[in-house]
Amino acid sequence: MLEPHANSIEKVGTGLVCSVETYRGCSIQLVKKTSGFNGLSTNKDGEVRKIEVKTMEKSFNWIAIGGLTAIDKLFFERDYWIYFVIISQNYVIMTKGIPFIKRQLAFSANNDFLLNIDEWMKATRRLTRKSGLKFLPKLQLKFPVALDKLVEHLLLCPDDKKWHDSVIEIWQNKGTWQLLYHAPEED
């Protein structure tokens, strides 16, 4: 039997994210592929999330962020969220982009890190413009805690403060949407 194409798996995740976001009372606009994320969600208070959907079917411990625009959004957009979708269980795990990656990779950026990233992106863009060559950078992120294990852990230990600033909500659909985990509000 033919395996479903990765592209169609991505779309299943996007469909589920649209459904859960509107269930939460938000409206969502799907944006062009060149935007560096998949959808722009706005809640009733006008708060915006730029959502990148990462759909997982078999492997739950790595993602790739492809393209300069997407990498730029990840590091420099304050409202950039990554929604992980585990399609076998209909889970949607809502995470804040950089805090989640920092937590997973125990990544502590030095003072120059953002400046260096910015310079690298500008240099790549300049090189692209001047040479006519197209560079397609890809950031591969391998997580020590796989997303399926993280869900198990947070459902068992929702008070684990370690994840409170990065994993914000976990939803599941078993016929209707249910909020399984919600990180406490920050003081």
Added chain:
Amino acid sequence: MFLEDKFADVKLLHEDGKAFEVWWFYNSSVLAVSHCPSNYPSTIVHTMEVAQSKQEISKLLNEGWTLDRCSYKFSKLLTESLS
């Protein structure tokens, strides 16, 4: 009662904040209410086949319409409509 917004499968909002589309799926048909104040008549009720609705949703999303409601049932169809 079933035609209330909260039972709709899809609600789409136009960027002008005034026009909207509300759809209900029933078997292989879709009942759609399209409201656009700048048109006459401003409200049209019509039906579509599911296949046609997939094309329509794809077109509307590409035009920048916003999803305000997307039922779980519809999320499956949406998957097939995304380009």
